[in-house]
Amino acid sequence: MxxxxxxxxxxxxxxxxxxxxxxxxxxxxxxxxxxxxxxxxxxVEERPLVVIKKNGNSEQFDRDKIFSGIMRACEKRPVKFEDIENVVAQIERELRDNYDREVSSVAVGEKVMDKLQALDEVAYVRFASVYRQFGDLNSFIKT
Missing domain, CATH: 2.40.50 (OB fold (Dihydrolipoamide Acetyltransferase, E2P))
Structure with a gap:
């Protein structure tokens, strides 16, 4: 090394x-x-997992994108770095276990929101507001 x-x-x-x-x-x-x-x-080197975006484009799964999104949502929150690492590992493991080669970006986003809601509700709200692209408070409340 x-x-x-x-x-x-x-x-x-x-x-x-x-x-x-x-x-x-x-x-x-x-x-x-x-x-x-x-x-x-x-x-262990995993088999490639491809994320199908909403517009139809595809890209290779990148756990670092999930990690940075969760880190951003957890800024200035009492969430341990280890807990974030564990959540990212859980998300990746569940995606690889449940999807053979392709997964939709919607499924990835929903999985992240599920895990964030259990980890920290404020971080969940932050992530959901960006992910779901809420324009105002009323559209957020409706969901």
């Missing part, structure tokens, strides 16, 4: 831990050259 600090290829694993859901291994490494430590994550 290449060191992000000095670019040397030799490092040793100092600590390994499995994630709660067992899909990821977190490794602390120490570079043999500069002795600095860094973290890597190991995950």
């Amino acid at each position: 290449r060191c992000p600090y000095c670019q040397d290829f030799e490092s040793r694993v100092v600590d390994s831990r499995s994630s709660e859901d067992g899909t990821t291994i977190r490794r602390r490494r120490e570079c043999n050259a500069c002795k600095r430590r860094f973290t890597t994550y190991e995950r």
Whole structure:
């Protein structure tokens, strides 16, 4: 594994831990050259999952888009970073388990809203107001 600090290829694993859901291994490494430590994550390479957008376009599933959307919704809220990571992992796992190769962006958005509602109601309202593109309070209340 290449060191992000000095670019040397030799490092040793100092600590390994499995994630709660067992899909990821977190490794602390120490570079043999500069002795600095860094973290890597190991995950099984999944089959590609394609998201079909509302306009018919398709793009490869990107868990980072879900992560950044949830992070934005949870700004200045008492939500732990670990909880957000766990929610993103749950969403990805459920999508991969329930959809073979393609999933609609609507299904992804609904799954995110379901998980956010259980995590933090204010974050849910923030996400829903952007996702559903509410123009005013009345259209939000109707839903």
